[in-house]
Amino acid sequence: MSGQTAFDKLWAAHAISTDADGSTLLLIDRVFLHERTGAVALESLATAGRPILAPEQAFCTMDHIVDTTLGRSDDTRMPSGGEFIRATRKAALAAGIRLFDLDDPLQGIVHVISPELGIALPGLTVVCPDSHTCTQGALGALAFGIGSSEAEHALATRCLRLQKPRNMRVAFHGALAPGVSAKDMILHLISQHGADGGRGHVVEFSGTAVQNLGMEGRMTLCNMAVEFGAFSGLVAPDDTTIKYVQGRPYAPRGPAWETAVAAWRHLRSDDDAAFDQQIDIDAGSIAPTITWGTSPQHAVAIDQPVPDPASEQDPARTSAMQRALTYMGLTPGTDLRGLPIDAAFIGSCTNSRLSDLRSAAEVLQGRRVAPGVRAICVPGSMSVKRAAEAEGLDTVFRAAGFEWREAGCSMCFFAGGESMGYRERVVSTTNRNFESRQGPETRTHLASPATVAASAVLGRLGAAAEVLRA
């Protein structure tokens, strides 16, 4: 019999019972809510008269609707947004769950603050009515997005009923080239294997290049597992993970810490573990990568031309590419590096952590955003913001001409009621280049923080190397 994968071990530790048809009742350790869906779930439970079984293991933040402008209040620019904020506050208070409110020094994007505060830990099951919950799999947790109904289910029963996903391993072998980041790795993977390449699987990211990533890079990698169509992504815990978790506010302490670490050491895939699918990638072959279309799978190395739909075999894919080219205002063969941009955005649960801001600041140091380009930086949490300010990064961003904001989801998708302009071309560290996500017919190009910073300086799409050698 073959060994177990890290995911098999996580699953087995939480499986309460399994029916004949394979559906499993799975124990859920943490539930995180936000103001977009939190009030719906909590009010719906209250109406049904169903109590929350473990309110001390449930959390809520304000990130999806809050303004990120300085001096923000409940009265956001988003029409009716204030209702969501007030309803969530009231419901969280009534339910007795910890809320990271607007003025809380720990407030921030759920997938930034949950690891940052030690709420998500290796070996836990973590759910949130937000598809990017897979971000937290970077800790070696089984973390996945759910709908509001399932959030109610988890709060009312402490478990969820699920069919066990399959195992996939994506191994990034060797070392990354200089200037290439976790964002480039995940965009590269999705461009090669499709936006549903991971469907039905929990993806374990492994290999030397993953081991060498810091925790924040691993979070970026796992963040877009959902953009790969996966049930979730994870990285098995190692010394980097354990060092990251130690001392965080909600992390275990004393004897519990020792027990935890001993358990986490076992949460790696056995050498003889069987994966249903395996993808091997030479990390050294990955270049700074950027999307050209309207799906994360529409990505290429930034020095590659816009692809030709005629080269695609699958007719559905060809027509999607043609549609995307029209939407993006592009023609096949165009050099992406010549495309002028209207705006640059650094933020979101994908790329708004301290290392992301440092990487952008390195490019921006002593430089200015090109005239006519609107540039915005939104730290992922108030803790990230303070840490960045402590090392002077805010000064670099501001001096370069970037807006420096309060924490929240912001321009990723109309959070705070803000959008980019009609048909504007935007380079963004976010995770979705879907039609009109960032604004009316806005043309989004997804890229790493370094690429976004470089493009802001150049006034057109371009890689950091172009700026740094100039």
Next chain:
Amino acid sequence: MTPFTVHTGVAAPLLRENVDTDAIIPSREMRTTGKSGLAPGLFAGWRYQDQSTRTPNPDFILNRPEYHDCSILLAGSNFGCGSSREHAVWALKEFGIRCIIAPSFGAIFANNCVRNGLLPLPLPAQEIAELADRVAQDPQHHRLQIDLKSATLTMAGECSRPISVDSTTRRMLLEGLDAIGLTLQSTDSVQAFITEDRRQRPWAYIAHDSNR
């Protein structure tokens, strides 16, 4: 929850791949903290020429008279990918959609469908393309019937073909089960599991009195 047993209706082909939940219901259309009032925002970016005045785009499939009262979508692969927003399903349901037939679905979206009495029905892309061609000839007459009891799909006047729906989904939909109520029947075994788990994994539990 509304059970899904047998449903007959007009089907509309929307065969684009990777239709995301932002397209199904844009963020700006989610205006209330409840689950209703979402149908007007369904596919807002495609359905209206001018979203502010709600001027319909006559070319969009759901606006075409021959697809009036459509309750089934024939879709492309990875339908409902992206955001977990259950509003996408609430909007579809309120609009009158009961079943979506696609080669594959976003996982969270498919689950949200079942929780709300909608059937996400997987079929091979080729079969969907053939169905779409037949439907398009006369959508109001070439209606589809989905019988979840006998697990068959039939186009009016034609032979039935078998469909495959996993047994949990089928049972939830056929009986219109309340998932929470069902799980609460297992409270004793969940409690017993937690009691043992607390001994095994004390570090996984946050104390009631923790003040952090």
